[in-house]
Amino acid sequence: VNQQDLDPDSTTDVEDVTDAEEELIKKCEEMWKDMEECQNKLSLVGTETLTDSNAQLSLLIMQVKCLTAELSQWQKETPEMIPLNEEVLVTLGKEEFQKLRHDLELVLSTIKSKNEKLKEDLEREQKWLDEQQQILESLNVVHSELKQQVVTFSESRVFNELKTKMRDIKEYKEKLLVTLGEFLEDHFPLPDRSVKKKKKNTQESMAQLITLHEILEILLNRLFDVPHDPYVKISDSFWPPYIELLLRNGIALRHPEDPTRIRLEAFHQ
Amino acid sequence: MSVLRPMDKLPGLNTATILLVGTEDALLQQLADSMLKEDCASELKVHLANSLPLPSSVTRPRIDLIVFVINLHSKHSLRNVEESLHHVDATFFLGKVSFLVTGAGRESHCSIHRSTVVKLAHTYRSPLLFCDLEIEDFRATMAQRLVRMLQICAGHVPGVSALNLLSLLRSSENPSLEDL
Numbered sequence: 509v510n511q512q513d514l515d516p517d518s519t520t521d522v523e524d525v526t527d528a529e530e531e532l533i534k535k536c537e538e539m540w541k542d543m544e545e546c547q548n549k550l551s552l553v554g555t556e557t558l559t560d561s562n563a564q565l566s567l568l569i570m571q572v573k574c575l576t577a578e579l580s581q582w583q584k585e586t587p588e589m590i591p592l593n594e595e596v597l598v599t600l601g602k603e604e605f606q607k608l609r610h611d612l613e614l615v616l617s618t619i620k621s622k623n624e625k626l627k628e629d630l631e632r633e634q635k636w637l638d639e640q641q642q643i644l645e646s647l648n649v650v651h652s653e654l655k656q657q658v659v660t661f662s663e664s665r666v667f668n669e670l671k672t673k674m675r676d677i678k679e680y681k682e683k684l685l686v687t688l689g690e691f692l693e694d695h696f697p698l699p700d701r702s703v704k705k706k707k708k709n710t711q712e713s714m715a716q717l718i719t720l721h722e723i724l725e726i727l728l729n730r731l732f733d734v735p736h737d738p739y740v741k742i743s744d745s746f747w748p749p750y751i752e753l754l755l756r757n758g759i760a761l762r763h764p765e766d767p768t769r770i771r772l773e774a775f776h777q
Numbered sequence: 778m779s780v781l782r783p784m785d786k787l788p789g790l791n792t793a794t795i796l797l798v799g800t801e802d803a804l805l806q807q808l809a810d811s812m813l814k815e816d817c818a819s820e821l822k823v824h825l826a827n828s829l830p831l832p833s834s835v836t837r838p839r840i841d842l843i844v845f846v847i848n849l850h851s852k853h854s855l856r857n858v859e860e861s862l863h864h865v866d867a868t869f870f871l872g873k874v875s876f877l878v879t880g881a882g883r884e885s886h887c888s889i890h891r892s893t894v895v896k897l898a899h900t901y902r903s904p905l906l907f908c909d910l911e912i913e914d915f916r917a918t919m920a921q922r923l924v925r926m927l928q929i930c931a932g933h934v935p936g937v938s939a940l941n942l943l944s945l946l947r948s949s950e951n952p953s954l955e956d957l
Contacts, residue, residue, distance in 0.1 A: 543787060550784045556867040557780055560859075560900055567870050567902040574871055574940055 528595040689721050696720040699747060718745045727772035739769040779830040782866045783873055786839040793931035794822040794838045798829060798861055799846030800854040804879060804910040811920035819933045829861035841931040842873050847894055849880040849887040872939030873930050874903045879910040904946040
């Protein structure tokens, strides 16, 4: 029973298809016949050639006539549709959808590629930004470090250095002085007062003698206090043999015009 | 049959035929090649002729568009076109004729004044196109234009007739009132 039911259905389908085709073909034939009729009518119309003088006017008149005719034709005409049966509609619909799908696919691929490019750009820019930030951070650190160092160094270090230097020099000076004093005491003592002079009438007014150390101190002080006149008058408190000693060894110098004045040799210049 | 008529035959199926008339054989051939390279839904046929009338011995399809090619460097091409115009039926000039002028680029070689061709096109109420056919890019553009015009003249574009196109191509530099 089922088979029988199916069979009439399938035959109607085939009929539908052929019906649609036949309808279309019939329409085409009709249109072609119309065209042939028009063509016959046209061939009956005579030919007309133009010369330069009459061309413009004749053409303008012709154009007016034809445009008017076209206009009335357009106004009369109602849009004629191809027979709208299922087959035709389905085919047309499929075509439209195919076109639409194709266009949408194009759009999709364009947008996808744009998207990817944007992503790449974003990644690249992000990486660049990170690198720049890292550089900035490390530069900041270096900067702050350097700033600190500069401050600390330029103040305390130099100060400390100077202090230590001064202290060392002072210590050295003290040492030198002490050593000098000891050396002088050991090797150049003051003469013994108890040494008796044979000739009592030579009143050697023995003013209080000062040590060689003290003589040197006087000479030294004078040299640094008054550099332009470092001469000291020989006083009685200077023991003459020591003066001779200083003069002969080049430690002290006589004044070129005044034999009573001596100065310390400027060893530091 | 010495006069060319626009509707003397039934059209071929999905076919559009253009006739190029001019003395410059090489240029016409190049233009024809460029046109045939164009993408077109209709089948294109290009016929070349030095002058009209065409020999009646040859069977040819219905001609949809005639383009007269004038070279500004040669007075001969202008005279040739002027004479050929007398062998064209008046109804052709309802949008199915166009004038194409080449050689305007090299001003020094021009022996025909531009205003002469402008006047000619105006007299015959047909569009005037300028193109240096020797330059490939310009030729390709002009070929595209001609293919579109041809499609309309052959009726392959629904809703637009050759006459409509003519009205649309009314150029603004028509030497208007003085001539009339």
